[in-house]
Amino acid sequence: MRPHLLLAISCFILFITIIFVSGSTPVFSADEERYLNCRNLFDCGNIKGIGYPFSGSNRPDYCGYPGFELNCSNQDPEITIIQSTYRVLGINKQSRTLNVARTDYTENLCPTLLFNTTLNPNLLSYTKDAHNITIYYGCPTQGSPTSHFLTQFPCSINTTEMTGYFTATTDFSLLESCANSVIVPVRESAYEQIMKDATVAKLLGAIGQGFGLEWKANDTLCDTCNSSGGQCGYNQTTKAFACYCADQPRDFNCLPSPPSQSTKETSNPDSLKIGLSTAGTVVCVFLGCWIVTIIQRKRRKAALLKSKDIPVATPPSSKRLATSTNLSQTIPAITSSKSDINKGSTYFGVRVFSYNELEEATSYFDSSKELGDGGFGTVYYGVLRDGRAVAVKRLYENNLRRAEQFMNEIEILAHLRHTNLVTLHGCTSRHGRELLLVYEYIPNGTVSDHLHGKQSNAGLLTWPVRMSIAIETACALAYLHSSDVIHRDVKTNNILLDNDFHVKVADFGLSRLFPTDVTHVSTAPQGTPGYVDPEYFQCYQLTDRSDVYSFGVVLIELISALEAVDTNRHRHDINLSIMAVNKIQNQALNELVDPFLGFDKDFVVRKMVTSVAELAFRCLQQQREMRPTMVEVLEILRRIEKENYGAEKAHVLDTREDDSGLLKHPPPALELSPDSE
Template identity: 85%
Template sequence: MNSLPFNPLFVKMRPHLLLAMSWFILFITIIFVCGFTLVFSADDERYLICRNLFDCGNIKGIGYPFSGSNRPDYCGYPGFGLNCSNQIPEITITQSTYKVLAINNQSRTINVARTDYRENLCPTLLLNTTLNPSLLNYTTDDHNITIYYGCPAQGPPTSHLLTQFPCSINTTEMTGYFTATDDFSFLGNLASNLIRYLESCDNSVKVQVRQSALEPIIANATVAKLLGALNQGFGLVWNANDTLCDTCNSSGGQCGYDQTTKAFACYCADQPRDFNCLPSPPSQSTKKISNPDSLKIGLSIAGTVVGVFLGCWIMTIIQRKRRKAALLKSKDLPIAATPSRKGLATSTNLSQTTPSLTPSKSDIGKGSTYFGVRVFSYNELEEATNCFDSSKELGDGGFGTVYYGVLRDGRVVAVKRLYESNMRRAEQFMNEIEILAHLRHMNLVELYGCTSRHSRELLLVYEYIPNGTVADHLHGRQSNSGLLTWPFRLSIAIETASALAYLHASDVIHRDVKTNNILLDNDFHVKVADFGLSRLFPTDVTHVSTAPQGTPGYVDPEYYQCYQLTDKSDVYSFGVVLIELISALEAVDTNRHRHDINLSIMAVKKIQNHALNELVDPFLGFDKDFVVRKMVTSVAELAFRCLQQQREMRPTMEEVLEILRRIEKENYGAEKADELDIREDDVGLLKHPPPPLQLSPDSMSDQF
């Protein structure tokens, strides 16, 4: 066997050289370990921020689940964001705004008051208080008072239980009543007559007051006393993963919400965790030099590194002395690790046991039907949504929360869970089923089925549309994607118009046309959704008289003024959608100038002042691309016609669809630029912009 040549000087000098090198390496190692320890001992930024309470208006020391002011969203829970710009903070609950009067962390209750009943009983929009029961519920101290609007002139059969008041909403005069009880059984035969009278009123709204505020109203019911009770507010109990939060807090962490995983997060001193921090609680000092856990890790690494180098040094000396360095070096080479066959087998077994999502046709259509659609059991839908797990929420609104689910037959679905199972919700539930069960159009969302009306909860099952809403892509969470180019926006307008024209031909008025109700699939094809407010329109009448319902910023102003619903009401709403597609601005935005809060009014002004370029989304390239400029201008002219205050001056949806198709066909072949603008005769069409009464921030709310 070959050996290294013997050199006495090398044997004498080499150990000292190795010792110096070892000390140098040890010094570098210590610096590395200290830096490692300091890095890992630094507090997580979210932990530091979320452990600080915040003040909002006149309420002090607010913490989880609330966010607002200088407290970011990830320190709170979705649905508990506070607006702290006023002396009295405000909160948005299912798109409606309430004043926050008090917060009690011990009982986990919040006292709120409706902003639309601050001064009188005649708000612009008549909306019931709606809650997401997975987040908020009424307290046992809350009591309902029903207010009726637009009641017949002849008066009720008995009036001592009702308090009458005059009301003027959008220049429409009407008679209203309110009552502190809905139980008229003690009236005997008069009860049924009174109930029939109240049901004949155009609309009713349930408002909540505390029991302590109810007694003065029962003793002497006046409008002033009811307003006083309403301004005292009512209580709500919150549920925001409180059990997990208690566990997190007890382990030294701070409660929060991970916006990426859409789940509760426990922010610890070193890093976020799912439920609780490491057993040893973090130090409460604001400046840390070390952390027990990170120090242990650092010292372990340091010990290992030093031991390895000392071992190598000793081994090298022995090698040199025995003149067998080559042999020992070859024996010291690390053995390459081979992949674990057990790991491979586990992976294979997992893939084999994963259930197939291919729909089983034998399962489809089983069970009873309701209006011709399948009736699902509550248990099946609970299983499909993992017990309505909050991580599967797709969105929520005025009527209910929508969850992602997978049925037993493999179909991916969207399950809408209505907030309350009262009579009004049941009517909307049956209304949506009756309308969608008989409609088939490529641009309408398909209804797969529902639960029985006698189920423990009212649930609707739709096809799942994966790409969000038009609102998401224009000014929501996907607005920065850059995917919604002008060709896609024009296609969305055409397909939406096609769906609405089909509805009108089927004697159906949607009544809530808005970008939040226009869903998109992965190819950006349209699916119009949400028919809870829709009406089947009699073929032998010109209009239906009904109290205004819909979303602020989209509602036909003539419908507001005259309480007359027609198919032209959808045309007006679609005009707002066209302006949103052009501008990428929201239909209502209180952050804009007070004269521009309502997008339709702002758009009309821009068009009248020949300033369309100030309205158009810069992303579309309006100033650079001739074809886009010509098409956008033509669509703006069409939107201008749709936004006429007098319904006779608006086109029908069939005409709107025809014009949009012509715009698409004629302009994609354009090759040279011309100077384009809105024609003076077109501008003259809109002599009276929609009334400013839609602009009141107090009345702004959205419905699902």
């Protein structure tokens, strides 16, 4: 050991000892900084003293809850709810309510875009004094209204002149032929005034007064955290509530430190200094003995080698595993590491859970906690011992094929990090009782649920939300392809949604690593009926364009809200992709579009849906060379979203006119792809 190195080590130890003995630290830790930042309330516009669950201005995101970010650039703060902007007129911490008003009805009743007031029920709900006012647009002129509760007004939207009505009651047959309707909530006091005298001025005044919303953002946990001296926040890594304490963040509350630590250290500072000094001395002695031992070993080894005249060998360089285009040959590369699953607490960098811990987290796999049932296993809701909410996938059987899918998904997800990909928290042992995978819990179901499942009647998937889902899904797939991964099971059941309707692509059991130096991988077709690439099915050649085809089916689902395969439809329309191609070629796109979107009534929606349908048509070409890449798909979707269709003249068109711009050259006949499972 060189003398100057020993001196440096000694000085470092002395410096650390002095800092400890002095009882101070030069800077705040990140944990302390979060505690201090979240302790301070903030002002936003004309609203003062705002705290959890809100963030904005100089208050960091981790001090609030997702969905409660405030824009403080105006006198009245603004909040975005389901991609719509509202003015925040007041916040009541005690009742956990806020008063908001729509920004598009501040001056007149004729906004550029028409949309209903919709909420995320997991975060917000109307207060009891909220009442709905329905505003109708594009109605036939009926002369003077015959009802006291029905008020007529002229309207001009995108230079299109129309007649509108509004009413605080329901069941007006006169209004059934109107082109559009919008539901706007108002407070009960304002509602009563409109019932007495329904004028445009009073309606605008009522909308301007706003309406009440109750929020839900782990408030009970926040109360527990605050009562223990902590500050409420949100952990962006674990996607869960966090209680920031003076020393470190915790899950629920700031538990008091053991007496041997905080209490004794505070009450007896002299003993603290003595203890730390003693500990420093012990460390110095130990380090000195260790250095002496190393020096002696090196001297003995050098003397031994010199006496035997043996040259010192250099360690062999590590060999890189060759990449094979035959997927079956990649299994040894995975299984060679599977023994690591029992050697420690991580596998490919993810945590290994015991079966008992996950059994406990899911209440012994209680059927009431089932989140979904797929082709490979059942997914359960669970809560870990540290308080994190998770989704636990329980594979149906523990055989060689399931084990391969199990390890494949772990290996792929362990090395991928993207905001639109589900996070893998851990797994069980490959040789354990059952094969279990632990993911972050995504609370808002799947895109399939919202399009044609148990949540389809909620009406939350407006066209802007569907467009956002398409873009974020394409972003995730483009990232996978850039990482040499093919998903191979892209479908709306595998696209999860969080509380803000942001996308999390899931289920990588069938995914494959794709070598960059090959054009395709030969493997038996696997996937879900209605989504499988027909060329892959026919030629057994998997490429990144196979995902593009499946994504094309997803785009059609977003447009139509129809299932990819439905045996109740006409036999020529059982396969959605075939039906969509036929409709587009026959310039009958309007027959395919979900009526909820207002395709025949809303000019902007009509133009955007038509453009997305054209892109889907390209993705659904049978020959893979005819399909765009996912990067190109993403660029086109972003361009469609940014296009200022509202600036165009919104005149009434034949419902078939815009379809003429779609591709008209028919691709070869598409085939229904069976599920190899």
